[in-house]
Amino acid sequence: MERHKLLRRQIKKYLPANWEENEQLVHFIAAINESYTNYDQDQALSQHAFDIADQEYNEITQKLINEKELRDKSIETLLNSVSQLHEGENTDWISESNDLLNIAQYLNVQVSKRKEIEGQLKRAIRDARNASKAKSQFLSTMSHEIRSPLNVIIGMSHLLQLEDHLPEQVENLEILNIASQNLMLLINDILDYNKIESGKLELDLKPFSLTELITNIKKANSVNAQEKGNQLKLILDSDIPERLIGDGGRLGQIITNLVSNAIKFTNEGTIRMTVSVKKQEGINHLISIRVKDSGIGISKEKQQTIFEQFTQASSNITRQYGGTGLGLAISKRLLELMNSSIEIESEEGEGSTFSFDLWLKEGPSVGKAKFEESDKRDLSGSYILVVDDLEYNLVMIRKILGEWNVKMDLCYNGEEALQRVKEHSYDMVLMDMQMPVMDGKEATREIRKFNRKLPIIAFTALNDQASLDELYSAGMNGYLTKPFNPDEMYNKLRELLNRFDKAELE
Amino acid sequence: MQIKQLALEHGSWSSQVENQFEKPPALVLNFGHKDLIEDRSTFDYLRKEFPSSTIISCSTSGEIHNTSIKDKTCVATAIAFQHTKTVPILINIKDYAGSLAAGKALVSQFKREGLKFILVLSDGHLVNGSDLVNGMNEELDNEIPISGGLAGDGPDFISTFVGMDENIAQGNVVAIGFYGDRIKINHGSEGGWRQFGPTRTITLSDKNVLYEIDGENALALYKKYLGEHAKNLPGSALFFPLAIETDGREIVRTILNIDEKNNSMIFAGNVPEGAKARLMKANFDRLVDAAGTAAEMSHTNVEGDKLSILISCVGRKLIFGNRIEEELEAAREVLGDETIIAGFYSYGEIAPFSDFMKCELHNQTMTITTISEY
Numbered sequence: 001m002e003r004h005k006l007l008r009r010q011i012k013k014y015l016p017a018n019w020e021e022n023e024q025l026v027h028f029i030a031a032i033n034e035s036y037t038n039y040d041q042d043q044a045l046s047q048h049a050f051d052i053a054d055q056e057y058n059e060i061t062q063k064l065i066n067e068k069e070l071r072d073k074s075i076e077t078l079l080n081s082v083s084q085l086h087e088g089e090n091t092d093w094i095s096e097s098n099d100l101l102n103i104a105q106y107l108n109v110q111v112s113k114r115k116e117i118e119g120q121l122k123r124a125i126r127d128a129r130n131a132s133k134a135k136s137q138f139l140s141t142m143s144h145e146i147r148s149p150l151n152v153i154i155g156m157s158h159l160l161q162l163e164d165h166l167p168e169q170v171e172n173l174e175i176l177n178i179a180s181q182n183l184m185l186l187i188n189d190i191l192d193y194n195k196i197e198s199g200k201l202e203l204d205l206k207p208f209s210l211t212e213l214i215t216n217i218k219k220a221n222s223v224n225a226q227e228k229g230n231q232l233k234l235i236l237d238s239d240i241p242e243r244l245i246g247d248g249g250r251l252g253q254i255i256t257n258l259v260s261n262a263i264k265f266t267n268e269g270t271i272r273m274t275v276s277v278k279k280q281e282g283i284n285h286l287i288s289i290r291v292k293d294s295g296i297g298i299s300k301e302k303q304q305t306i307f308e309q310f311t312q313a314s315s316n317i318t319r320q321y322g323g324t325g326l327g328l329a330i331s332k333r334l335l336e337l338m339n340s341s342i343e344i345e346s347e348e349g350e351g352s353t354f355s356f357d358l359w360l361k362e363g364p365s366v367g368k369a370k371f372e373e374s375d376k377r378d379l380s381g382s383y384i385l386v387v388d389d390l391e392y393n394l395v396m397i398r399k400i401l402g403e404w405n406v407k408m409d410l411c412y413n414g415e416e417a418l419q420r421v422k423e424h425s426y427d428m429v430l431m432d433m434q435m436p437v438m439d440g441k442e443a444t445r446e447i448r449k450f451n452r453k454l455p456i457i458a459f460t461a462l463n464d465q466a467s468l469d470e471l472y473s474a475g476m477n478g479y480l481t482k483p484f485n486p487d488e489m490y491n492k493l494r495e496l497l498n499r500f501d502k503a504e505l506e
Numbered sequence: 507m508q509i510k511q512l513a514l515e516h517g518s519w520s521s522q523v524e525n526q527f528e529k530p531p532a533l534v535l536n537f538g539h540k541d542l543i544e545d546r547s548t549f550d551y552l553r554k555e556f557p558s559s560t561i562i563s564c565s566t567s568g569e570i571h572n573t574s575i576k577d578k579t580c581v582a583t584a585i586a587f588q589h590t591k592t593v594p595i596l597i598n599i600k601d602y603a604g605s606l607a608a609g610k611a612l613v614s615q616f617k618r619e620g621l622k623f624i625l626v627l628s629d630g631h632l633v634n635g636s637d638l639v640n641g642m643n644e645e646l647d648n649e650i651p652i653s654g655g656l657a658g659d660g661p662d663f664i665s666t667f668v669g670m671d672e673n674i675a676q677g678n679v680v681a682i683g684f685y686g687d688r689i690k691i692n693h694g695s696e697g698g699w700r701q702f703g704p705t706r707t708i709t710l711s712d713k714n715v716l717y718e719i720d721g722e723n724a725l726a727l728y729k730k731y732l733g734e735h736a737k738n739l740p741g742s743a744l745f746f747p748l749a750i751e752t753d754g755r756e757i758v759r760t761i762l763n764i765d766e767k768n769n770s771m772i773f774a775g776n777v778p779e780g781a782k783a784r785l786m787k788a789n790f791d792r793l794v795d796a797a798g799t800a801a802e803m804s805h806t807n808v809e810g811d812k813l814s815i816l817i818s819c820v821g822r823k824l825i826f827g828n829r830i831e832e833e834l835e836a837a838r839e840v841l842g843d844e845t846i847i848a849g850f851y852s853y854g855e856i857a858p859f860s861d862f863m864k865c866e867l868h869n870q871t872m873t874i875t876t877i878s879e880y
Contacts, residue, residue, distance in 0.1 A: 034828055042789055045745055048733040049787060053703035060704060 003029075004036035071100075078103055085110070136194045143187045143194075148390065150187070151482060153180045155396040158486055162403065189326040192253075196333045203337055207363030208248030210240055210287065214275050217252060221259050229268040232259075237276035241285060243363035250334050251358075257327040258291040258354045266295030269351070283362040290355040298346040307332040307342070377490050380405035382497055385424070387417040387440070388432040388459065397430070400486050404493075414443025421447050421454065427497060429456045430480070433471070441474040448475035455496060507587055507811045507879040509846045512555070513571060514542060514580035519551060522571065522581070523846055530558045531584035532592050533682065535815075537850040538580030540565040540659055543667045543674060548580060553672075556584055560594045562680055563669035564627045566850035567658030567820040573834040575823070575851070577660065583848040585813060588879050590686035593617075596670040599677040605634040609641020612681050613650075620685040623651050625815075625875070628679040630656030630666040630853030634713060635867040636776035638679065639856055643865065652865040653693055653875040655817035655852035656774075661824060663762055666853070688879050694803025695857040695873040697758050698796025699786040701749050703731075708750070708781045714759075716748075716771045719783060725769050728761075731785065740764045740771075744821045745787065747870045748773070752781040760821040760869040762853075774821075774854050774869045786870075790829060793822060797833035797872040801840035804874040812878040814841050816849030819870045823851045833872060845876070 003011070011019065011029065019025050082103065157177045165173065195201040218234045225232040255273075262271045272292045279286035298306065307328050328342075335342055335356055346352035384406050388394050394410050401408050409424065411417050415438040417431065429447075433440040444456050458471050458479040471479060478496055480489060510531070511522035534556050542548050543565045552561050561582075569581045595615050602608040613624065624646075628638055635656050642652055657666035668678040684691070710718035719727055728736070728743055735742040743761035750757055759773040777783070797818070804814060816837060823830050838847065855873035858865040 038790065038827070038829070045733075045735060046787060046789070049731050049746065049785070050702065052731050052733075053785075056704050 001030075001033065001037075003033050004040070007033050007036055075100060075103070082107070133198075136198055139190060140194050143191045147184070147187055147191075147482070149392065150180060150184055152392040152396050154184060155400060155486065159396075159399050159403070189330060192330050193326050193333075196330065196337075201334075201337065203247040203250060205245055205247055207243040207245050208251075209242060210244050210248075210251075210275065210360075211236060211242075213248055213252050214255065214273065217256050217259060218273065221256070221263060224260070225263050225271060228263060228266065230263055230266050231270045232263070233270060233272045235272065235274045235276075239277045239280075240275065240287070241362040244285065244287070244360040245363040246338070246358075246360045250338075254331040254334055254356075255289060255291070257331050261327065262291050262293035262295065262352070262354075266293045266351070269294035278357060285360055285362060287358045287360055288355065289358070290353060292351065292353040294351040297348040297350045297352055298344070299348050303344050303346060306344075377404050379490075379493060379497065382427045383407045383425070385409050385411070385417060385420055385426045385429045387411050387414065387429065387435070387443070389413055389435040390432075393432070393459075400489065404490065414438030414440060414446075417443050418446050421451060426454060428493075429454060430459060431456055431476070432459045440476075441470065444474045444476050457492075457496060507585065507590075507813075507877075509586075509811050509813050510584045511846065511848065512552075512582045512584075514538065514548065514551075514582075515576065527584075527586045529586055531556055531586040532559060533594075534559045534561045534582055534584045535848060536561060536563045536580055536582040537566050537569050537848065538563070538582075539569070539578045540665070540667060542578070542580045543669070549669075549672060549674065552582055559584060560592070560682075561669075561671055562594065562627060562682070563667065563674050564680075564850065565657045565659060565667040566852065567660050568823050568830075568851035570816050570818075570834060570847060570849040570851075572847055573831060573838045575830050575834065581848060583813065583846070585877075587686070587689075589688035590684055590879060593683040593685065594670055595681050595683070596673060597679050598675065599629060599633050599679065605637035606641040606644075608633070608679060609638040609643075610645040611641075612638075612679055613642045613645045616681075616683045617685075618650075620687075621650055621683050622686065622689050623653075623684040623691045623877075625682045625684070626652055626654035626679065626856055627668050628654070628656050628856075629668050629677050630658055631663070632666075632677045633679060634776070635774070635854040635856070636714070639865060639867045642681075651691060651693065651858050653691075653815075653817075653857040653873065655850070655856055655873070656854035656867075658820055658851055658853050661820065663853075684877075686879075690806055690808055690878045690880055692804040692806045692876040692878075693857050693874070694800035694805075694876075695855065695868055695871045696796040696800040696803070697747075697786075697788075697868075697871045698792040698794070698799075699747060699749070699758060699788045699870060700792065701784040701786050703785045706783050708777055708779050708783050711777045711779050714762075714773045714776050715765075716773060716777045717769070723769055724771055725764055725766075728764075728771065741824065743771070744824050747786045747821065748777065749784045749786050750777060750781045751783075752778055755866065757866055757868060758786065758870045760819060774819075775867045788825070790826065790832070793826065794832045794836050798836040798840050800872045800874045801837040804876040805840060805842075806876055806878055808878040808880050810878065810880075812841075812845045812876055814845050814847050814849075814874055814876045816847055816872065816874050817852050817855045818849070818872045819855060819868075820851045820853060821870050822872070837872065837874065841874075841876070 007029070015025075154177070157173055157180060161173050161177065192201070214234060214236065218232060222232050259271065259273065270293070272290075274288075274290040274292070276288050277285050278288040332342055338358060340356050340358045342354060342356045344352065344354055379401075384401065386394060386397050386401070386408055388397070389412050398408065398410060409420055409426075411420055413435045414431075417429065418438070421429065431440040431443065438446075440458055447454065447456065455477045456475065458476050459482050460467065460471065460479050468479065478492075480492055508525055508527050508531070509523060510525040510527065512519050513522050534552055536543070536548070536552060538548065543563050549561065549563065568575050568577055569579050571579070571581055593616065595612060597608060597612050599605065599608050602611060616624070624642070626642070628635065633656065639652070657668050659666050665676050667674055667676060668680055669675065670678070670680050706719045708716065708719055709721050716724045718724055728739070728746065731746055732739070732742050735745070740761055740763050743764065747761070748759045750759055757775070759775050759777055761771055762774045763772040764770070765772065801814075806812065814837075816834070818833065822833065826833065834847075841847065855868040855871050856865055857868060857871075857873040857875065
């Protein structure tokens with residue numbers, strides 16, 4: 001084995017030249033040499049290992065430095081966010097601490113505070129909703145309650161007008177009639193608005209004639225227009241399909257509202273109704289409806305607010321022109337239900353244009369109405385049972401039906417009606433829905449057990465789809481909405497009596 | 507207590523310690539080379555010498571002859587107690603579901619009354635030393651001190667033999683229970699290794715097979731640390747045992763082998779997942795000093811004959827090379843000339859951490875158990 005270089009030098013320096021002659025010394029030097037060599041090997045191995053460990057420590061240290069930088073940055077960002085959250089509050093203590101745990105603790109406290117506030121807010125919202133619900137419930141109930149007697153007033157004034165009177169009485173009756181009609185419109189508006197707001201209004205989609213609808217609106221408003229020296233003009237696109245599918249009633253309500261507003265705010269001017277087909281894609285038609293007047297106009301600022309409920313352009317307007325301020329709000333929301341929106345173009349003194357576009361499907365074509373209005377209203381030969389618990393309703397219906405020579409029996413609840421139907425052979429039953437003892441639905445179900453042919457028509461104040469479904473499933477054949485307009489009622493009865501004469505019930 | 511030692515060297519027996527027994531020795535501990543232990547004539551000789559003794563055989567990775575270490579020899583130590591009774595029990599690992607069950611079964615056969623100490627000599631190849639020790643501790647509720655070691659196979663790690671009387675076979679585990687009021691047992695166990703580098707966590711292992719540390723391949727880590735010595739694996743890995751901290755106790759694990767195919771390392775004891783691990787490194791001086799420290803811990807002032815059983819790790823022998831006797835000399839210096847020394851280099855040392863703590867399988871230590879009577 002080669003001797004370690006250090007040992008070689010030491011031997012040369014300290015031992016005599018002939019040292020190798022001493023056997024013991026040779027053994028000793030060999031042992032020492034092994035120790036030197038072992039130490040060197042061990043040293044080299046240790047050095048390498050420690051270098052690697054050093055490298056690893058450096059990597060760990062660098063990682064820690066990077067992480068600390070990231071941590072410091074995160075804390076800084078977090079602190080900024082926290083201070084922004086609580087502007088005005090003293091958050092110095094957190095910034096001083098520079099400690100995530102501290103911040104977390106602070107945030108925990110804040111989170112529980114927020115949660116508490118959130119809970120309070122939720123309760124407040126719930127209370128507010130309940131209050132609002134109670135309010136609209138009250139409004140709705142009151143309106144219904146007012147409507148019933150008002151109905152009688154309208155019916156009676158209608159009947160009174162048919163009789164002969166002194167000239168001044170004629171005028172009084174006219175005023176009475178108009179006033180009560182206006183009151184009815186107002187109440188209907190309120191009910192409509194409530195229904196829309198509570199999400200209960202559903203569109204009744206069925207085929208209707210837009211041309212007929214618009215023409216009738218023009219007809220109905222032309223007297224009012226003339227009274228104010230206005231010209232009411234209608235421009236109809238000949239491309240409008242004969243039948244479209246939509247809620248014709250609600251569409252009419254919107255257009256009527258726009259037209260009557262136009263007339264109201266225009267004197268000695270022109271109101272132009274334009275209905276056209278803007279676009280057609282297959283059976284879908286984009287119908288454009290415009291109502292343009294040359295009236296007082298609306299300032300830009302007011303244009304934003306006129307669609308809010310109970311808002312008119314100014315309180316002077318309310319005094320001067322009347323109205324509830326609900327019409328536009330209702331129209332706007334009805335159009336939203338139809339996926340449309342109302343546009344307004346106006347300048348003060350320059351008149352206003354209200355317009356909207358509506359996608360409507362083309363409906364199946366049908367013939368003209370089956371009957372036309374005869375001058376003399378007569379339903380003689382028909383025998384009708386009228387069921388209603390309210391005396392004045394009965395009085396009014398008796399008067400109206402009497403005018404048309406209808407033979408009738410009257411009774412006050414479903415149980416009586418059931419008895420009567422068993423004893424007599426009626427052409428039709430007009431049945432109120434809500435009655436004591438036995439209600440309309442129950443009575444109908446009972447009647448249907450032994451008589452499936454007799455037409456039973458409901459009087460109902462509710463004309464949403466759910467109520468109508470219930471009514472049909474009880475076995476009723478149709479309905480008349482209260483309050484009844486005698487004209488509408490006559491047409492309906494005519495139609496229904498004819499229909500049920502011809503069609504066999506299943 | 508009387509002790510006599512015989513040594514088989516170059517085919518012939520000679521007496522190391524001359525002693526005439528007043529009463530026949532109860533126990534003969536024969537530590538020797540695997541070939542000699544397996545050889546029936548070795549046992550036959552001892553049976554003739556000690557007809558009434560229980561003869562315990564154990565193969566080694568080097569027999570300790572006083573302060574020298576030899577290979578291809580046998581050293582038999584016969585012990586006659588004055589006041590102490592010994593009860594030997596033999597089991598074989600193949601009769602049990604595993605080493606834990608074997609450990610439990612082994613010590614459950616001892617009568618607990620008067621039991622002071624158990625000496626265990628176990629197969630070092632088929633038995634998982636950690637599990638064996640855990641099984642024994644569990645069965646004994648950690649109340650009885652245990653020491654001993656795992657049999658060796660030179661530097662080869664192929665097969666080991668343990669025997670009681672003529673039953674000498676692989677997979678054997680022998681336990682000797684010591685009963686009596688006048689026996690004194692002192693333990694000392696010390697490694698002398700120093701930890702260095704970052705503390706890591708064992709992330710993938712299966713009993714004594716280690717796959718990953720800190721999510722990275724453990725073998726690759728060792729290769730990085732060994733540098734050019736990596737080509738001498740697994741031998742060179744002996745320079746870097748692993749310090750493992752589990753349940754608050756720190757033990758040392760030696761690398762027995764590497765498996766390049768599975769990229770794994772096999773240790774002489776369990777390396778549980780989740781345990782903290784740190785590389786260790788030693789220089790010779792510290793290892794030698796550790797042997798002295800172990801001797802001090804096991805030293806007793808009791809007069810008369812004393813037997814110190816030195817069980818040292820084969821890893822130390824491989825590292826020390828020619829200088830291995832230095833650790834025996836260091837121990838002898840402390841134990842004094844009147845103490846008789848027997849022992850061997852093993853595949854694992856079993857000893858309590860202290861008199862009050864449960865015993866463990868150790869690696870890379872010098873473990874000394876001194877037995878005396880008073």
